[in-house]
Amino acid sequence: MEKKKLPKNYQNIRIRYEEYGQALSQLGMAVKNAGPLDEKTVQLIQIAAATAIKSEGSVHSHTRRALELGVTPDEIYHSILLLTSIIGFPSVAAAISWVDDLTLED
Known part of the structure; x- marks a missing residue:
């Protein structure tokens, strides 16, 4: 590998x-x-934390890892959307665009 x-x-x-x-x-x-958390759950939590601190690099890194583990883009987007009432729409929108960098084709 x-x-x-x-x-x-x-x-x-x-x-x-x-x-x-x-x-x-x-x-x-x-x-x-x-x-006891499995690696997929760990990555989703880390994506959420990276979103909360507005770390584009970390969102990219943990999104890549999550996708490699079989986490679906929908699961990743949902983990970010869940943060709206906590961190606000602008931060959520930014993180969605960072995930889009890796999941949407040009």
Whole structure:
């Protein structure tokens, strides 16, 4: 299986701060293994969190991972729409456009 290319900024941080990068990886694995949620649910939660903080890169990253796991675009869009009353329509609309980047053909 081909290893996914990590975002350039993330790679640079890991090179500059090796121990920090290792700690981030270990933390990521620890929190994923800390509970009963399956990986698809984890990715949907992370998409929602990325939407809430308006992180386009994270929405892209977690959307790619979710799609690879078999999460449908409809499930991804629904997880974002559910945030409307919490974070507002403009943030939801932005995240939908970021998911569109990966799910709609030109």
